[in-house]
Amino acid sequence: MKRLSLLALLLLAQSVMAADLKPFHPASRTAIEQAHAGQPFVLAFWSVDCAYCPEEIRHLGALVRKRPDIRLVLVSVDGMEMKSEVGTKLAEYLPDGKGERWIFAADDPDRLYFAIDRKWHGELPRTYFYDGKGDVQGRSGVVSSTWLVEWARSIAR
Amino acid sequence: MRKLAPIYLLLLLLPCMEVAAHEAHTHNKTTAAARATLAVSTLFDEQGRLWRAEVDGGRVMVSRSDDNGHTFRTPVAVNRQPEKVGGEGELRPKIAFGKNGEIYVTWTQALDKSYAGHIKFSRSLDDGKSFSAPVIVNRNTDPITHRFESLAVADDGTIYVAWIDKRDLQAAKAAGRKYDGAAIYVAVSRDGGASFGTEYKVADGSCECCRIGMAAEPGGTAVIFWRHVYDGSIRDHAVARIGPQGVLQEPVRATFGNWKIDACPHHGPAIARGGDWGWHLAWYDGNEKKPGLYVARLDSEAWVTSPARRFGNADAQAGHPSLFAQGERVWLVWKELTDTHAVIMAMESGDGGRSWSETRKMAETSGAADNPFLISDGRQVYLSWNTKADGYRLIPMGVGQ
Numbered sequence: 001m002k003r004l005s006l007l008a009l010l011l012l013a014q015s016v017m018a019a020d021l022k023p024f025h026p027a028s029r030t031a032i033e034q035a036h037a038g039q040p041f042v043l044a045f046w047s048v049d050c051a052y053c054p055e056e057i058r059h060l061g062a063l064v065r066k067r068p069d070i071r072l073v074l075v076s077v078d079g080m081e082m083k084s085e086v087g088t089k090l091a092e093y094l095p096d097g098k099g100e101r102w103i104f105a106a107d108d109p110d111r112l113y114f115a116i117d118r119k120w121h122g123e124l125p126r127t128y129f130y131d132g133k134g135d136v137q138g139r140s141g142v143v144s145s146t147w148l149v150e151w152a153r154s155i156a157r
Numbered sequence: 158m159r160k161l162a163p164i165y166l167l168l169l170l171l172p173c174m175e176v177a178a179h180e181a182h183t184h185n186k187t188t189a190a191a192r193a194t195l196a197v198s199t200l201f202d203e204q205g206r207l208w209r210a211e212v213d214g215g216r217v218m219v220s221r222s223d224d225n226g227h228t229f230r231t232p233v234a235v236n237r238q239p240e241k242v243g244g245e246g247e248l249r250p251k252i253a254f255g256k257n258g259e260i261y262v263t264w265t266q267a268l269d270k271s272y273a274g275h276i277k278f279s280r281s282l283d284d285g286k287s288f289s290a291p292v293i294v295n296r297n298t299d300p301i302t303h304r305f306e307s308l309a310v311a312d313d314g315t316i317y318v319a320w321i322d323k324r325d326l327q328a329a330k331a332a333g334r335k336y337d338g339a340a341i342y343v344a345v346s347r348d349g350g351a352s353f354g355t356e357y358k359v360a361d362g363s364c365e366c367c368r369i370g371m372a373a374e375p376g377g378t379a380v381i382f383w384r385h386v387y388d389g390s391i392r393d394h395a396v397a398r399i400g401p402q403g404v405l406q407e408p409v410r411a412t413f414g415n416w417k418i419d420a421c422p423h424h425g426p427a428i429a430r431g432g433d434w435g436w437h438l439a440w441y442d443g444n445e446k447k448p449g450l451y452v453a454r455l456d457s458e459a460w461v462t463s464p465a466r467r468f469g470n471a472d473a474q475a476g477h478p479s480l481f482a483q484g485e486r487v488w489l490v491w492k493e494l495t496d497t498h499a500v501i502m503a504m505e506s507g508d509g510g511r512s513w514s515e516t517r518k519m520a521e522t523s524g525a526a527d528n529p530f531l532i533s534d535g536r537q538v539y540l541s542w543n544t545k546a547d548g549y550r551l552i553p554m555g556v557g558q
Contacts, residue, residue, distance in 0.1 A: 108525035
């Protein structure tokens with residue numbers, strides 16, 4: 001019985017997470033930047049179809065657990081119809097619920113890529129590191145833990 | 158049929174594109190059908206009729222136009238049972254013709270498990286009125302990656318289907334061995350698609366999520382061009398020649414951008430046969446110094462690539478090239494974005510790709526748009542482009558030869 005209720009709880013948690021995904025529109029990157037202005041944060045794009053993304057998200061989850069002063073914003077580039085899969089994956093990668101969670105909500109993903117960063121060709125993972133003082137670094141591919149540690153160290157607590 | 162050879166080449170180009178990684182990975186049948194997609198493949202048959210394969214409601218649909226794409230007949234369902242059909246970006250159904258009017262269709266069926274799929278094949282022997290029950294082409298049918306298929310038919314009727322396959326990665330994992338990337342597998346039919354009697358591996362260590370370029374050549378063989386994972390996660394491209402029984406030319410490295418990245422680029426290459434001397438290649442390279450699209454010639458005797466020429470506006474997300482060659486004339490199209498539109502840019506060569514024209518804008522649309530493809534009815538070369546706002550468009554590139 002205990003097991004059953006645990007399962008029910010997990011299922012509930014997943015559906016809540018799916019429902020919690022915020023729709024990402026062309027103006028959303030700017031909105032996110034404004035909401036986090038003046039504080040360090042990481043803006044990470046991923047998809048359920050990207051074989052390298054789980055590793056990246058887990059790295060980032062570990063980072064913000066260690067450094068609560070750094071915020072994490074995750075954006076799935078899967079469409080809205082993928083909400084439940086996206087919620088399930090995030091529950092798997094970040095069971096503690098870390099990170100603000102968004103999902104692409106436009107019928108033209110190309111337009112979103114363009115609005116986010118003209119130099120981004122859609123490769124995943126794609127992550128932007130904001131130091132909170134105006135510097136932002138965009139990185140494609142899984143970021144090495146060494147680099148991540150260095151970057152976090154460069155940000156005073 | 159022989160004069161249509163360039164069309165076969167093109168097939169290969171028709172691949173599965175990009176993707177923003179959004180293959181339809183839905184988890185249950187009710188949602189399987191949901192999303193409308195602009196991803197289509199088109200091809201002229203030898204009578205100059207235009208055929209189109211698209212995805213609708215979990216089905217691959219094939220339709221025909223007798224007026225150069227202005228109107229299409231009522232589409233015919235290839236798979237009667239709806240399933241999750243890869244139909245976005247670098248994933249899309251493919252269509253090709255046999256020697257005797259057979260119509261061949263392939264697609265990637267997405268499974269519930271992440272990254273998993275099967276390569277499906279069906280054919281029509283009655284001019285597209287009906288299609289055979291779809292078969293799974295990949296012999297390993299574990300719920301793992303078998304995706305991003307490409308289809309080419311050689312002049313002798315040999316059918317080649319190539320795809321990205323993770324069976325060797327699974328085996329390596331089980332044995333505790335390291336394995337980078339995925340593998341390229343090929344299945345061959347020599348009986349007009351009644352069966353695929355041969356399956357073999359072309360290479361270990363391919364990139365995981367990019368369309369494969371493949372084009373048939375005279376004599377019943379084909380050349381295959383894909384994004385590979387070289388030592389240290391370098392995502393350059395390899396090329397190989399394949400035949401009915403196996404690999405004829407072992408993989409050779411064909412591009413040297415040294416893009417080092419642990420990522421899914423979702424951006425596969427294009428190939429077109431230039432003549433007896435070799436092949437035209439086009440691809441995307443994300444290296445930090447000079448990211449962008451590149452084109453080069455590949456000598457098919459020496460298996461050496463000419464210096465790569467960069468094209469397109471990398472700051473406008475230039476991507477997803479398509480190539481077409483007729484003799485010494487070569488056409489190249491790709492997609493870019495502006496603040497308001499998706500545009501298709503083009504350039505041409507009159508000397509086999511040694512020099513190229515200035516770029517020009519071929520078409521634009523204000524909404525979502527598919528990637529561009531070049532096809533020919535044997536007389537003219539056309540840009541084939543599906544758009545949300547302006548519908549399907551077939552635009553002449555200029556009279557060939």
